[in-house]
Amino acid sequence: MSKYWEKYDYDDALSRGRSNLPQIVADDDTRFEIPKIDSEVEGNRTFINSLKALMNTLHRKESHFLKFLTNELGTSANVEGQRVILQGKHSRNQIQKALERYIELYVLCATCNKPDTRLEQNDRIMMMRCEACGATQAVKALK
Ligand SMILES: [Zn+2]
Secondary structure, three states: OOOHHHHHHHHHHHHHHHHHHHHHHHHHHOOOOOOOOOEEEOOOOEEEEHHHHHHOOOOHHHHHHHHHHHHHOOOEEEEEEEEEEEEEEOOOOHHHHHHHHHHHHOOOOOOOOOOOOOEEEEEEEEEEEEOOOEEEEEEEEOO
């Protein structure tokens, strides 16, 4: 008898746990996961794969990030189909760090820290508007 109840409780808890799971995740402020850079060094150049797709998930233009990245790394970049070619050898870690800085400056809302933001050019000032909390803030222009 006690065995039956143990089993019953266990199954019940399990199915309850399972059905509650999606709600728990949705209620929780799930941490924004920073996408991972996929790059490789070949000779004297560095290739970044699928950067456009990665930037699409952030609702940012590949060209905007590349401006930032080439400033950070002090190099130049060409886009060739799905690949970006950087002059010189740059470790994946360096590029990843630059992406993280970019996200901090140009993607995450300073008010609520969510990534649901859009960049808008207002005259000479670039504004970031948050779709989650409605905040707007000026962001540093890229040269
Ligand atoms: Zn916000």
